[in-house]
Amino acid sequence: MTARAASLRRSRLRSGGGTPVVGTVTRGTTNPNRLRRMDRWIAAVHGAELRRAADPVAVDLGYGAAPWTAVELLGRLRAAAPRTRVVGVEIEPARVAAARPYERDGLSFRHGGFEIPLPQRPLLIRAANVLRQYDEAEVAGVWERLCARLAPAGPGTRGGLLVEGTCDEIGRRHVWVALGPEGPRTVTFAARLGSLDRPSDLAERLPKALIHRNVPGEPVHAFLRDFDRAWAAAAPYASYGARQRWIRAVRGLTAGWPVTDGPRRWRQGEVTVRWEALAPRG
Incomplete structure (x- = not known):
């Protein structure tokens, strides 16, 4: 069955x-x-x-x-x-x-x-x-x-x-x-930004449609990889707090990913991306 x-x-x-x-x-x-x-x-x-x-x-x-x-x-x-x-x-x-x-x-x-x-x-x-x-x-x-x-x-x-x-x-x-x-x-x-070492820590909370797709070759894996890179590049902003580092990292993401929200939501420790960009292949 x-x-x-x-x-x-x-x-x-x-x-x-x-x-x-x-x-x-x-x-x-x-x-x-x-x-x-x-x-x-x-x-x-x-x-x-x-x-x-x-x-x-x-x-x-x-x-x-x-x-x-x-x-x-x-x-x-x-x-x-x-x-x-x-x-x-x-x-x-x-x-x-x-x-x-x-x-x-x-x-x-x-x-x-x-x-x-x-x-x-x-x-x-x-x-x-x-x-x-x-x-x-x-x-x-x-x-x-x-x-x-x-x-x-x-x-x-x-x-x-x-x-x-x-x-x-x-x-x-x-x-x-x-x-x-x-x-x-x-x-x-x-x-809660203070709970993160890097954005890809959120991978363990991906919804069922995506959690098994966090592997090389899948869009969600590429997104989290790029997010971690943007987070690392934003390390100098950590002296202003995790929120400012997050905002800077998300701003960097917008160059390659269709982020749909803006700084008002980013300040809340959020980022929203169009589904089509992260949808599983096949």
Whole structure:
């Protein structure tokens, strides 16, 4: 039995004969404030879309054994778009039951998986550390399913946003892919700069679509190699602090890579690159 067939079989077994719940149970490990870097980026780049919507809904998919990340997402998004509602979606029913006491205005929890059991299409789906246990071959199908559930693009809107990525246990290092209804758009690298010896330290947090591609001949490997070289060239700026060194290194990267953001985001310890530049070969 293939990994995909086994995954779908487990999904059917968990559905109880009703609407299939698609996916498998994750380890559920989570920590407060773990996803702050991702949330901060979402609020900055997607806040305008949330503000324009009459009823903006965001999904925290696979929030884990405790609902901290969904609670925090509500607060951070409402600072940018006060009407936003957050729905935490978990495939393990016991986790949903444990989260229910935390429900409040704008925050609710539901049992479900990649099918996203909401009547409307959300403007945001955040899936952090969810696909790490899946096979690389399964990622494209999951992305396609989730992107199909996003709010569609239309006049004056790019539609919903799927943010899928991986971080360490306390959120110091994080890499995520942002996707719209049309598919993948960008890859963002984010870090607490004091935790890095070199930018390629972020390789261990590459999302599933890229982590096995960090080998010679693949674009993501070339990007991290060039980033390390730019970091080394920016060593004189270290006397001004890691932030100034990072900014200088990213500025050097722009000569050869399609960096989509600017110094305002770089100061946060971030850099975002177009997906096409890092997409796996073949």
